[in-house]
């Protein structure tokens with residue numbers, strides 16, 4: 001059998017083709033035959049429908065072995081003989097990565113593991129999709145073809161939809177015997193220690209809750225469609241009521257989370273969705289399986305869309321389907337769920353609005369699969385002081401809802417089902433943390449002056465109204481960076497002038513006279529808004545973002561400036577512009593501000609009594625000419641997150657190059673020193689607001705190169721004040737001057753030793 005190159009595997013009928021295939025799979029499962037025969041029937045159905053030369057199912061056995069359970073196309077004798085370790089061969093890699101893999105030349109792939117007993121010699125193309133259920137990989141579905149061909153995106157989507165149903169069937173115990181299912185379960189219950197990246201420091205203990213809790217096992221087919229239709233109707237009504245309730249009655253929801261929920265409400269009442277769910281129920285499925293099926297069809301349809309807005313909506317639809325599943329099973333959703341007294345939330349990825357939905361008293365920590373230190377969810381987690389670890393995908397795989405978990409946000413460690421001694425030692429570490437917090441609170445009014453009498457200004461970073469209470473709690477002297485784009489990014493549409501003004505006014509009120517530096521929206525780069533067309537840039541971080549977008553499309557910045565001017569009537573307005581590269585850009589952006597000031601005057605509106613204009617130094621071009629820029633503004637702030645990424649040409653969001661992005665590099669520190677010195681000659685104040693100051697050694701090094709004003713995450717204000725009060729700037733600067741020319745990639749170990757020897761409090 002050879003593949004028709006252009007024919008999609010589901011027969012080219014889009015969602016319709018998948019529906020037919022899924023129906024044939026369900027018919028196969030309904031047959032009164034042995035588990036093995038049922039599997040063989042399934043591989044046969046899939047192979048014929050997707051026109052593959054080979055279709056195989058590997059299932060997970062105890063000790064993480066993947067065993068070939070059924071095949072169409074490989075040699076029969078390989079069944080139950082061919083086994084691959086977790087991570088071994090292409091099949092093992094798919095299981096380990098929990099994500100599909102496709103190659104047109106499997107034998108040339110470095111991970112390829114040849115198994116002669118399968119007779120797979122002539123096969124070139126490989127498409128493997130994990131069977132994932134409740135976040136766990138139960139096996140791998142493999143499609144292979146003789147011809148070296150590229151699988152089309154719609155083919156991959158179709159096979160993914162098949163894998164979703166297959167995982168459902170596997171989890172329902174219809175493919176493995178009871179003993180086999182239990183053995184895999186037992187394997188998932190050992191204590192595990194995993195290493196990831198610590199993103200928000202601190203220790204958290206609690207029980208695991210999944211962002212989208214796994215729906216309980218359910219039957220695939222129903223005997224009585226009318227009864228199922230009634231259950232579906234009830235579930236939908238419950239879902240709609242709960243979304244309405246969350247919008248209208250939950251006072252703890254912020255304006256932006258509310259907007260996200262408004263979008264859910266639109267979908268929850270969508271007629272087309274309901275009709276398709278009912279049709280699936282009347283074809284013989286249980287209400288739960290109908291939800292899964294329509295979800296898979298939506299995925300197949302929407303993920304093909306070129307429209308980024310529609311693709312973004314996929315996430316909403318998935319979330320809504322999961323909510324509906326939980327209503328059908330009587331379980332609860334995100335904000336309304338009963339959390340454990342101490343809860344650790346697990347998720348592959350999540351947005352800041354979703355995080356805000358959870359009960360903050362019970363939520364103690366976060367384990368996320370795929371987010372970076374500077375992502376917005378990380379920024380919100382830091383504001384909430386929620387210890388967070390990321391980058392350990394296995395953690396999601398190996399954890400069950402309700403498992404005891406410990407996360408160490410400093411070491412980047414996660415312990416699942418830890419033994420009692422491990423638990424005890426972390427409890428002790430946590431107590432120490434709380435003691436330190438009390439000490440920081442008691443020291444919040446102490447002057448931030450170094451041992452040799454140098455004044456250091458300590459401000460904090462913010463982006464949401466809920467950050468502001470930390471101003472008082474930490475004793476920070478103001479907000480040195482208020483990231484206004486968070487409001488733009490977490491809503492479903494562009495916030496109106498009134499909404500922007502309300503947020504700025506609230507922030508100023510909460511700051512109670514302390515300065516708040518509003519950074520105008522830095523949208524673009526990694527910060528994409530679903531309702532905006534960002535185009536297809538190869539390097540978005542260096543693309544159309546920050547003031548570039550503001551100057552080219554004033555329609556967005558002008559309303560924001562209007563909102564800022566109005567919110568700060570009769571006060572001092574501190575406004576800061578991001579991503580400047582050239583001094584000339586400062587004139588362009590100031591001209592836009594002047595237009596808004598004129599407009600306010602013409603309309604007889606009140607104005608701030610003073611306006612302080614600043615810009616961020618976050619590109620090497622701006623840092624190199626900072627003295628020219630300094631002469632055009634009232635203040636500067638170094639955005640070290642971006643500046644380091646461009647200095648090292650290392651993506652700040654990429655885990656792979658994280659070690660190449662090290663602000664403790666001597667070259668980077670000398671570069672900063674040069675900028676600081678040039679600016680100090682102009683008399684324009686300069687601060688540092690990059691998040692690298694979350695690391696005390698780096699913060700001390702910045703003092704040593706001459707930085708005297710800092711804006712740092714609220715959680716680090718207390719420890720930083722202690723550091724400031726125990727450091728001797730003269731000595732630290734002399735050390736730095738002597739050592740920063742050292743050829744080592746990083747000064748971290750030697751400077752850390754210096755700080756220890758000098759008795760600086762930083763650990």
Ligand code: PEP
Nearest residue numbers: 618639640641642689690
């Ligand atoms: C920075 O780049 O250091 C900065 C503070 O801005 P952001 O992290 O929001 O890009």
Ligand code: MG
Nearest residue numbers: 618639641642
């Ligand atoms: Mg930046």
